[in-house]
Amino acid sequence: MAKGRAGGGRLSVDDWIQAGYALVADEGLEALKVDRLCTRLGVTKGSFYWHFKDMAGYRAALVQAWGELRDTDRSHFGELGHLPPRERLARMMASLLGERHWTLERAMREWARIDPVVADSVRAADHLVLRAVRQTFQDAGFDGEDADVRANATFAAGIGFLHLSDSPPGTYADMQDRFLDLMLAR
Missing domain, CATH: 1.10.10.60 (Homeodomain-like)
Incomplete structure (x- = not known):
């Protein structure tokens, strides 16, 4: 088999x-x-x-399926609204940086650098994440501009966690906790 x-x-x-x-x-x-x-x-x-039909068709199916997988992984973000902002951000980070897909996430982002279709898929998924993270910072009491800066910095740090290590980012729980403390500090 x-x-x-x-x-x-x-x-x-x-x-x-x-x-x-x-x-x-x-x-x-x-x-x-x-x-x-x-x-x-x-x-x-x-x-x-x-x-x-061919490898191009297969790659297109792979990208589409990856986009659907990402959408499914992030679909629960809307259900987190009842949680305090810090816990909501921690759960989002765990979802985005969890061991389940971290190597695939890195590979797809590398692929996006050379393929516009993959890049569009990555951008669309990233936009949804950024919107949820920004809303969480607003719910934590930060105004629009501060929420934007903090959301972008949090997102960029998450991407950095993906690329800085050969081990799953989930192994850096203490660092992620300290990072959230810093981002939520006034």
Whole structure:
């Protein structure tokens, strides 16, 4: 049975997407090739072409699925409004910097540097996050301009956490707590 095969039967589009995520996260965008995907899944190229017209179509499906995954990961932000601002920010950071997707997040941001379609997807997702973070700073009592500065700095620091380490940012919980204390200080 191939790795990643749902239920042991025929591979699904999602199996291919998950294999692509794993490959990009583990080895970078350069490794995203039909041969490498087939090896990872233990199947022939025919299986790939059964699901996708070509590598461009596969990459487009991968980007779309990643955007949907990000939207799902961030969909709960609206449900956090009842929490105190500090706790809300901590939960957002945990979601954005959690171990679940941190290597994939880094890889997709690198891909966005060279692909305008990926860049658009990243920008759209980032806009939603920034809006939620800005609102949280406003709820903490900061005016519009201060909320903007703090939201942008918090977001930039989160991206920095992604790129500064080879270990998941969640391992830096103390540093993240101190960072939130600093951003919420008056």
